[in-house]
Amino acid sequence: MVSDKNGASRRALERVQQVSSHIAHEKSTKEEVPQPPTRRRKKQPSTSAGPPADYSDRLGQITTLERLARTPDINHRGYARQKKAGKLWVRERVDALLDEGSFQEIGSVAGEVTWSKEKDHDGSEKEVITAFTPSNNVQGYGRLNGRKIVFTADDYTLRAGHADGALMEKTLYIEKLALSLRLPIVKLVDGSSGGGSVTTIRKQGFSYIPPLPAFEQVVAQLNLGIPNLGAVLGPAIGLGAARVTACHFSVMAANIGSLFNAGPQVVKGATFEEGLTMAELGGPDMHCRNGTIDNMARDEHDAFGQIRRVLSYLPNSGFSAPPVIKSSDIPNRREEALRSLIPRRKERMYDPRRLVTLVVDIGSFFEIGALWGTTAIVGLARLDGHPIGIISNNCESQTGGALDALGSQKITKHLKLCDVMNLPILQFVDVPGYAVGTAAERSATMRHGINLAMAYYTTTMPVFSVVTRRAYGVAGGVMLDCRDPRMRVAWPSGDWGSLPLKGGIEVGHSYELKEAARKGGQKLADELHAKLDAEYNTLMNPVRTANAFGVEQIIDPADTRSVVCDWISHAYHELMEERLAKRRAGTLHASFA
Structure with a gap:
């Protein structure tokens, strides 16, 4: 029995030694076989850095265009003409009209840009701005005494407000915006407000049947009760004249404003009236007295004040009530x-x-x-x-x-x-x-x-x-x-009736008065007239009308x-x-x- 146990132990020990020997051989074999080296990919140098990930290049272009638009060219003949006439530049007007810091421009880079190519520091080509003529109207959001509005303002220094210096899409957009958002719209008119110029024909290479874009939106605004407030701050010509005249309220600066269907040169060819100034053709003394323009203002600042004042009484649209404020004047004040x-x-x-x-x-x-x-x-x-x-x-x-x-x-x-x-x-x-x-x-x-x-x-x-x-x-x-x-x-x-007593007695009692004159002369007719006058004056006591409930109170x-x-x-x-x-x-x- 003991010998059997010793035999089994010996066989087990031999088996262990065989396995250990086999494992040691495999390990030595692996160590002798050379392993291929680990290959790491080297970062290849880029031939081009590419556009910046933060779009700073395009943001820089926008910044440049906005800076050019907001900086007047004091050497430009249009700007010099504007200042010589005693008028504010368009962006000065915007600042004077709106609450400080409330201006949010729409279409700030709209206009004609001249682009050119130049080499970057790494040898790549990029586009740069060499010249910019902004659209000749400025528009956007703002606030008047805290009230949010949209506005559009003509820039007469650029093509005198004519269509070939403007983008009609801007004007159409702002009219649609006022209608959609039900916001009051203020229109500062100085020129034709995007109206026509013969140079447009030359630029396009053909003539055209004149359109009237945005007027459908204007009519809708007027009937919806969206306040349309206009100011004439220079010559309002053609379409410009139409836009301001259509407003709910209009005002003209007396020192610089005028309004007409066509200017002195066109009038000269049509009616042979020569030598007319803009004021003589359609100045404030004419149009503020015939009802074309509602009010006259001393100057631009007075015009802006009147616009702010009128808006304070009006709602944003006919879907809301006019703004009620707290009054310091007691309602039961006796006078x-x-x-x-x-x-x-x-x-x-x-x-x-x-x-x-x-x-x-x-x-x-x-x-x-x-x-x-x-x-x-x-x-x-x-x-x-x-x-x-x-x-x-x-x-x-x-x-x-x-x-x-x-x-x-x-x-x-x-x-x-x-x-x-x-x-x-x-x-x-x-x-x-x-x-x-x-x-x-x-x-x-x-x-x-x-x-x-x-x-x-x-x-x-x-x-x-x-x-x-x-x-x-x-x-x-x-x-x-x-x-x-x-x-x-x-x-x-x-004092009321169908006819005033003076003249009414003569009409109603003509027969009696004629008979009295025929029988007793003019003296008798005068006595009868005085008697009738006294009688009617007694009957026309308004208290008698109240007795009959002909007047309520x-x-x-x-x-x-x-x-x-x-x-x-x-x-x-x-x-x-x-x-x-x-x-x-x-x-x-x-x-x-």
Whole structure:
């Protein structure tokens, strides 16, 4: 048994030695066979560094172009001409108009670039800018008193604003942008605003039927109530004249502005009027008095101030309410001066602008169109911080307050402006009727008067009327009967009827007066006239009208502000939201254009 165990142990030991010997042999064999060396790839030197990964080359080109665009070439004849005329350069205008630091340019490198090739330090070729003529309008975003807007400004120093110096796509884009974003748009016009020049034909090699791009968008903006505010800051020619005239509000700088369909040279060939200056052809004294342009400004800075002022009353679009601010003027302020403002003698005048300023928030009245259509006064104001439109007859005008053709046109435009901007209207009525006489008939007073009537009856914003004195004829009916139910009050100075007594008695009692003259001479006719006049004056006491509910309420003039402030509070807090909902839903349409 013991010998069996010893044999097994010996065999196991031999087996272990065999395995150990085999392993040692394999290891020595591997060490003797040479292994191929490890090959590492060497980095090959690049023949070209290639464009920079951070696009700094292209960013550098943009920086160069923007620097060239923003730096005036003081030796350029266009820039020298601009300064000699006393005008700001286009980018100086942008800085003067907008809130500091709010300018965000769109199309900053649009224009004509001259490129050339030059060798880089590593021997490669690259493109460099050798010359740049920017597009001759500057546009983008900005802010006016914190309100975001878009704007476009002509650069008259480059091709006088003509099409061959501009890119029409820029103008079209900014008009579309204002419409899409429902942002107010300001247009600073100095030149043709991208209008035509005969040199365009030479450049293109052919003539063309003139297009009118962007006007579809302009009309849509006007009717949607997106504020369009324009300033004439030089010669507004052709398309430039059209663009600013179409605006909701326009202003012309008196020291440098002019506007015309075509300049003096074209006029000379067409009408043989020679030697006309731009001011003589279409200066502010002409166009701020015929209604083409709403307001006159002293200079460019005054024009920018008026644009900022007007915008402060307006919403961004007809889909929103006008901006209400906190007022320091108490709504129930009494004005004792209003009691004696209207003279007892009907032939005497009074200051209607003082009447307006005594009723509205102190310092809030901004008049529009003071130099044209002077038989009417229109503007913007606030009642307890709420923006409103103002309409008043002007007894100090040459017609004594009777509405002529221009006065009717002025109120018509203002009604449409207030309608698209959701501005309730407060009107002070003292109208003896439409203007009469050959001058009135020659100027188509009735045609424009009926256009005014249609504007009153097709607009839908709330209207509150204060009858301060006269309300006669068709004009009185149009102004005071345009809403149902009527929102109106009268003062104790009220005087109304189908015809004024002066002339009305002669018409209504012509037979009796002629018979009296036939029987007793002119003295008897005069006595009868005096008797009839006294009788009618007694019957025309406005209190008698109130007895018959022919006028809803006669108030103390001193209480006028509290009455209209109560009305405007209700109009904004109860009626405005319903109006906005209807406009957004498309069931209520307003139209300016």
